Amino acid sequence: MCPLSPGKRTGRPRSAAADRAILAATRAALAEQGWGRLTLGDVAARAGVAKTTLYRRWAGKNELVVDAVAALFEEQLELPDLGSLEADIQGVVLRFAELLNRPETRTALMAVIAEAAHDDALRLRIREAIVDRQKHLVVLGRKRAQARGEIPPEEDGAAGPERDNLIFDVVAGAVVHRVMVSSEPVDEEWAGRLAVLLVVGLAGLHTAQDP
Amino acid sequence: MCPLSPGKRTGRPRSAAADRAILAATRAALAEQGWGRLTLGDVAARAGVAKTTLYRRWAGKNELVVDAVAALFEEQLELPDLGSLEADIQGVVLRFAELLNRPETRTALMAVIAEAAHDDALRLRIREAIVDRQKHLVVLGRKRAQARGEIPPEEDGAAGPERDNLIFDVVAGAVVHRVMVSSEPVDEEWAGRLAVLLVVGLAGLHTAQDP
DNA sequence: GTGTTTCGCTACGACTCGTAGCGTAACTGG
DNA sequence: CCAGTTACGCTACGAGTCGTAGCGAAACAC
Numbered sequence: 457m458c459p460l461s462p463g464k465r466t467g468r469p470r471s472a473a474a475d476r477a478i479l480a481a482t483r484a485a486l487a488e489q490g491w492g493r494l495t496l497g498d499v500a501a502r503a504g505v506a507k508t509t510l511y512r513r514w515a516g517k518n519e520l521v522v523d524a525v526a527a528l529f530e531e532q533l534e535l536p537d538l539g540s541l542e543a544d545i546q547g548v549v550l551r552f553a554e555l556l557n558r559p560e561t562r563t564a565l566m567a568v569i570a571e572a573a574h575d576d577a578l579r580l581r582i583r584e585a586i587v588d589r590q591k592h593l594v595v596l597g598r599k600r601a602q603a604r605g606e607i608p609p610e611e612d613g614a615a616g617p618e619r620d621n622l623i624f625d626v627v628a629g630a631v632v633h634r635v636m637v638s639s640e641p642v643d644e645e646w647a648g649r650l651a652v653l654l655v656v657g658l659a660g661l662h663t664a665q666d667p
Numbered sequence: 668m669c670p671l672s673p674g675k676r677t678g679r680p681r682s683a684a685a686d687r688a689i690l691a692a693t694r695a696a697l698a699e700q701g702w703g704r705l706t707l708g709d710v711a712a713r714a715g716v717a718k719t720t721l722y723r724r725w726a727g728k729n730e731l732v733v734d735a736v737a738a739l740f741e742e743q744l745e746l747p748d749l750g751s752l753e754a755d756i757q758g759v760v761l762r763f764a765e766l767l768n769r770p771e772t773r774t775a776l777m778a779v780i781a782e783a784a785h786d787d788a789l790r791l792r793i794r795e796a797i798v799d800r801q802k803h804l805v806v807l808g809r810k811r812a813q814a815r816g817e818i819p820p821e822e823d824g825a826a827g828p829e830r831d832n833l834i835f836d837v838v839a840g841a842v843v844h845r846v847m848v849s850s851e852p853v854d855e856e857w858a859g860r861l862a863v864l865l866v867v868g869l870a871g872l873h874t875a876q877d878p
Numbered sequence: 879g880t881g882t883t884t885c886g887c888t889a890c891g892a893c894t895c896g897t898a899g900c901g902t903a904a905c906t907g908g
Numbered sequence: 909c910c911a912g913t914t915a916c917g918c919t920a921c922g923a924g925t926c927g928t929a930g931c932g933a934a935a936c937a938c
Contacts, residue, residue, distance in 0.1 A: 470883090508886075511927065566778070625841045649833055
């Protein structure tokens with residue numbers, strides 16, 4: 457998750473405290489100013505760090521913000537075990553929505569995704585730092601549900617991963633769209649309806665493909 | 668969809684051709700440069716228009732891009748009648764994905780949504796120019812399905828609109844997430860699986876709430 | 879100590895922003 | 909045809925940001 461080249465040994469080491477201060481300052485500035493008015497000079501000043509230090513560690517605004525948001529996701533996002541697939545989905549949806557409701561993430565996530573549309577390296581960085589971690593939750597949730605006997609066990613072929621991908625896009629996409637575009641609250645009721653839709657629909661997907 | 672104050676009469680009228688040229692230039696610049704490197708000076712030069720003319724009609728980058736994208740949505744997005752709810756969903760998903768795959772919309776949509784996170788006026792503008800038009804397709808699709816007898820007819824209470832909103836967030840969110848975040852193709856197969864998931868899940872939502 | 883790397887600081891040219899001022903073009907009402 | 913009104917193209921401007929370079933001092937490994 458860190459900046460550049462970790463494999464050096466001699467000379468003065470980079471201050472890890474500065475790293476944390478910079479990422480925290482980035483989130484604070486994002487929350488106040490939003491993506492558009494965010495300047496690296498302001499971030500440096502908040503972090504008590506010279507502007508040149510920022511440019512030594514990150515290539516630009518995009519990379520810095522990705523790391524700042526990824527740190528939040530890493531420490532906040534996990535899959536609670538609530539006893540049933542439906543409850544698990546509802547739980548993780550509520551957690552994800554809580555994360556999306558922070559002012560830092562609201563503006564930052566969409567902005568870096570927009571920039572990634574024409575920047576392959578940035579897209580890869582987002583995938584590794586944020587998306588793969590989310591997708592892992594889907595795989596974990598499916599395995600738990602299979603262990604409980606709620607859905608049929610693993611079959612071979614490409615149908616399994618494809619279904620995981622579909623579920624991931626539906627869950628994450630629906631929550632993001634609800635929060636960012638419709639700008640309506642993700643409460644227990646809405647999360648519950650989404651969970652029902654998914655569990656029932658998932659069963660339909662199985663019967664539709666296995667004759 | 669147009670700029671400011673439409674209700675004047677005296678004096679030289681604003682050139683409608685300039686409007687179209689500016690919006691087209693904005694889309695072209697977006698496709699080439701992306702949101703981050705897009706400058707209003709460049710747009711003005713492409714459109715063969717003075718920079719001051721741009722600022723007379725639009726408040727800034729955000730508003731201009733919203734209108735430029737909204738024009739695309741207006742002329743491209745509609746709901747085909749393919750004979751069944753499942754086929755209709757699959758069809759509109761494919762159309763929406765086609766729109767999202769254009770380089771202009773890829774970077775522009777996410778960027779304006781990001782800016783709207785801390786700009787209420789912009790969020791309202793996006794809603795009126797883009798979102799409401801999309802949501803209308805959901806309502807239309809539901810009414811068609813009810814006329815065909817595929818789903819139960821209208822009930823009273825707030826359950827109906829709530830269900831429309833859920834479907835809207837799931838469909839639009841899933842497609843956006845698939846294209847922008849997972850960056851994998853929305854082909855007939857994927858759209859078909861999403862349609863099955865929704866139709867089956869929708870039936871589950873009805874039986875879960877009507878005892 | 880010696881060598882190496884990072885740090886804070888200052889300064890810089892290049893660029894974009896959004897606005898103001900001016901003379902001209904286009905259209906309206908008398 | 910002629911004022912009145914508004915939009916247009918052009919130029920120029922201060923303000924702000926960007927990303928980089930150069931410097932001396934500080935923090936580590938050997």
